[in-house]
Amino acid sequence: MINSLRSSHRVFKRLLVRSLLTGMASIVGLLAGWVPTLHLSQDGSAAVTLDRAAYGQSVANISNEEIQSYARSVLAIEPIRQAAYDEIKRILGSGQVPPIACHRPNSLNNLSQNIRQIAVNYCNRATQIVERNNLTINRFNTITVTMQSNPSLAPVIQREIMRLQQGNP
DSSP, X not given: OHHHHHHHHHHHHHHHHHHHHXXXXXXXXXXXXXXXXXXXXXXXXXXXXXXXXXXXXXXXXXXXXXXXXXXXXXXXXXXXXXXXXXXXXXXXTTSOOOOOOTTOHHHHHTSOHHHHHHHHHHHXXXXXXXXXXXXXXXXXXXXXXXXXXXXXXXXXXHHHHHHHHTXXX
């Protein structure tokens, strides 16, 4: 019984020391510009890492202005994209909507005339929106590809979209 209490006491003491050290490291890290991140594995173990905070800096060579322009473009394009998708889906009925990539003419050329017209109209309107938000189509596509391959960029863009949706200029 006494050995069991001593063992429990040691485990508790070890856990308390780890928690205090982690807390102190987190505070020091935050003050130094590091962000603590808790990683939980499937086996139930946990690890804390410190990542560099990016206050007011660009992510993946994408400026804050470009992130704002990209977010504004996405917000304006999405209802148009959804309407085009719904219209194509209605025309096709039970058929699957084919992938449409505005920057790949072949994805448009293989479509039937009425669906191609919807896709071309969508692509033209999307291009106008992107350019009106001070981005080129190439830069917009580069940001999209970067966001898919850089996990730190997506949350930055999502926060900007949420900020814009809440009406913050």
